[in-house]
Amino acid sequence: MNRNLVRALLIAGLALSFGAGSFRYSIGDLSDAGPGLFPLMISALLLAVSLMMIARSRYESAVPIEIGMKRISLVLGGLIGFVLVSKAVGVIGGIVALVFVTALAGRSYSWRRNLQVSIALIAVAFALQSLLGLNIGLY
Amino acid sequence: MDVLQNLAMGFEHALTLQNLMYCAIGCVVGTLVGLLPGLGPLATISLLLPLTYSIPVNGALIMLAGIYYGAQYGDSVSAITMKIPHASSIVTCIDGYQLTLKRQTGLALFTAGISSFIGGTVAIVVLAWLTPLLGRVAFMLGPADYCMLMLFGFMCVSVVTTGSVLNGLAMCFVGVLLAQVGTDVQSGVQRFTFNLDTLYDGINLVSVALGCFGIAEITKNLDEGEERSPFNGEIHLIPSWANFKRIMPSALRGSLVGSILGVLPGGGATVAQFVSYAFEKKTSKYRREIGSGAIEGVAGPAAADEAAARTSFIPLMSIGIPENAVTALMMAAFIIKGVQPGPNMIEKNPDLFWGLVASMWIGNCFLLLLNVPLVRIWLSVFKIPYGVLFPSILFFCCIGTFSINNNLNDIFVTVAFGFVGYILMRLSLDPSPLMLGFILGPMLEENFRRAMLLSRGSFEVFVTRPISATLLALVVALTLVGVVGALRAGRRGGLAERHPPPPPDCETNTPPSAMVI
Incomplete structure (x- = not known):
């Protein structure tokens, strides 16, 4: 497995998990934020970062992952x-x-x-x- | 002149036999808990707080403060020799451990000790002379400014620790998200707790730190077949004059950075050492060596860390607002003793305030003695074979986690983060930005929500306030520098990661010479 791709996918998975979980709480709006708004925004930013990491991994040489x-x-x-x-x-x-x-x-x-x-x-x-x-x- | 008179009065109080004894106890205990992985100042002050009920107020506060800043000294020893840092020595660990791998442990320890002394001394001058003025600086910051300050901290961390803005930012955001676990302070809603009692108060910082750093590092050492720490027990402490000359400028720069950032809530020792490291990488004559075992990489962050630890008392004593968990515990100690920290404290209890300030300098001298000439005694613990040492470290990790809430179930959270830390290490993702995101996450959310509330949901507030706009410009500038660096690297034949990977020991912590996206 390519380490660069795996870490990008792991980050994307975390972003999606927290993002999806945020919808279980009230979102509200910017001027009156609910408990779900902030984690949703951070998850969206994290997902954007992970997509860039996935794109980057396409141009990088594959590095094998070693986990014992x-x-x-x-x-x-x-x-x-x-x-x-x-x-x-x-x-x-x-x-x-x-x-x-x-x-x-x-x-x-x-x-x-x-x-x-x-x-x-x-x-x-x-x-x-x-x-x-x-x-x-x-x- | 008033300050000098007040300081003289403070020394009069601090130099009594009783207070000297409490100061020495605090420094020794602080150094020990800093040295031992698994017990930090937070856990120790929590444990010792009930024991101070019977101690006079001055002595109790002098001792607890000694534990706090003593631990800042001591933890650099375990970070440099064993690569097991607490939050306050994450950056010192980078170059300090590289020096250990080069068999220059003595030089690294001397640099950390003397730089911490310089940082502490400069910070005490700042604390004594500028408390009212610096207190007003903190008053000038609004919620939008705090948000931008923290984002700036994230960028600095991303650049400094990983060299890759994307990897670093990803870890920061993961840390912020992990900090969301627990009860939302504004609405009281349980977020991401899965109905587990252990998570109602959020994930424990100690669990994250011990898991991601302590357990992951032990397992990595075992994987690599290291039966002993790379530190061989032999040290040559006295540096050459040429090396000594390299320490001073970096330590002074770090002291100034730490003194300034320590006073800002949300800044503190963690951010100060990262900013100092980045500053050294930009300004030092030896910047090319930083990351692979440079004196400047140890001196600057060690001084900044110690200075920030001292000046972090300024918001507590001048405004009455603690800026981190340890100063929050100190505030609890003040209140238990019937003293309300805040603007009136200096007027109502001048002997207490100036006695504490004076004791910090006395403690600084104690710590220099403990951590430079006597460091060999402390280091004898590391001559123990790794087969004996690592189960002991794991035991202290268990005790450190347990002592926070007296709950054995908290150790399961540490175990989970041990696994997470190991996976991150194998994926070459540095957990240091994750820690910063985790520590600053709740404050970032609180200030973001407050800024949005005050601006009625408009993002303009981040560009209309001068401080916020300046910090935003710095964040954008850092991003652009990263993009340009990546484009240049691409022109030279691909992204930096196409080059052969660095050796495993420095893979996660050594910043490459060029910042990449």
Whole structure:
């Protein structure tokens, strides 16, 4: 896929999504703007920009797009795991889940290192709770 | 002479042992939160605000202010060494990180530290001498002027960060649209919230910043197999005389730009550093090097950022209107302590006002000490292997997001923006303009609606007011410069993007030598 065209289409898609969504709210007129008017105007400007980007991409050399989903999935999965486990058993469990899942995205994996990092971060979490009064629900 | 007498009185208050201690605590905490990705001054001041109930009013405000401007110093360290900036070091990150890649981290850190000191000092002079006058400048701006000022900021950002007006403007507008999510303040209507409680108050700035910059950058480093940060832990801090001579003019120019823009609501530190960067690119003797690791690219924005952070207190203290989220929190702290910021504050509480001004300069000296000779201590955190560091950074991202509303669900929004930031990075779309659009979006809408209301729906208001018309002319001029540049590039054999792409490390942030459409 051509990166230049894909980004232009992505921007166009965003403009159309927000523009279409604006019509769900009152538009009003310029002197008495409704909540939909401003997002509609910005969406129109964004669509114009994206059309120019599409036109420009026709004259540019195609640049292949490279997106590797493995590591971003592991990083985001670790963060989601942190939230879900924290809700279920508390932030201590969440920290362990975060460290052990996201470490899979690294080049090397060590249980011992992950355990040490988890313990250090749990200590930091205790410090944040006791010193700053942050109510993070450790367990 | 009155000012000098008042400053002397201020130093008398600020130099008490108790206030010195609060100032030092504020500076140390500020530097630390600036350094650590995931905790910014906004989150920290929010967290510490309840703790200041039992502290005397002068000490509490001196400490909170120290956190704010201390974080401006500290975040340039993580931006330069790790390319993980907060909003206030986005521009310093561009050339600072390039210097790190060239193994000149010490020079970049020294430049950022000394420039911030110069910026802070100049801004304090401005703050002390020109508060009433600059307060009146802000009064002169109407809604149409604010709109044009923000559009001008968008153009500057587009030119500076991406080199492509179209890409930059697109990201600015996406940012403005994202800022529409939440409750419309004028009608109370929920816009683009999909009935999700988390989005009722809008998308959190911290989520966008941590997602687009922190998480995306970590994933990029992992994709590229970087087990360590490019910073190798070795720094040589003292620059050569030739390099030192290059710092001073840029820092002074940045200080002036920051002092002026900091006072304008909507301007502030973010716009100031972008304008300073653009200014350096136009005026510096070494402008051709800017973008690929030039001292001027660090000195100007760092000084502008620090100066703007200080002068952003002027609207708060002279008019009583905070211009950004952090000064809004500071206003809350003032009110909690029974002090109403505004025109009467200086007369009613001169010891508080002048004590705060004096403490800012004392804090400046503390921060210079912390961020130049003692920076090695702070940097020891970056000697940790990346395999240990990145889960820790992700944890701080979680805590930073959670601490805003004490809501774990907010982390899902950060996760979503982590994905968005990663995709944008892979599409060579710089998220910096998106951030600016997101921050200024609500103010742009409010002022646009107000301008249209006052002009009964006529766009003439943008050309009949001198300030607005001048800014509009600048926006048009920048657009024309872009068109002419693109035509010239086309004549030379096609658009700039036909040339081989730059190396991946500087792909998204390095402005090409010619601005393209």
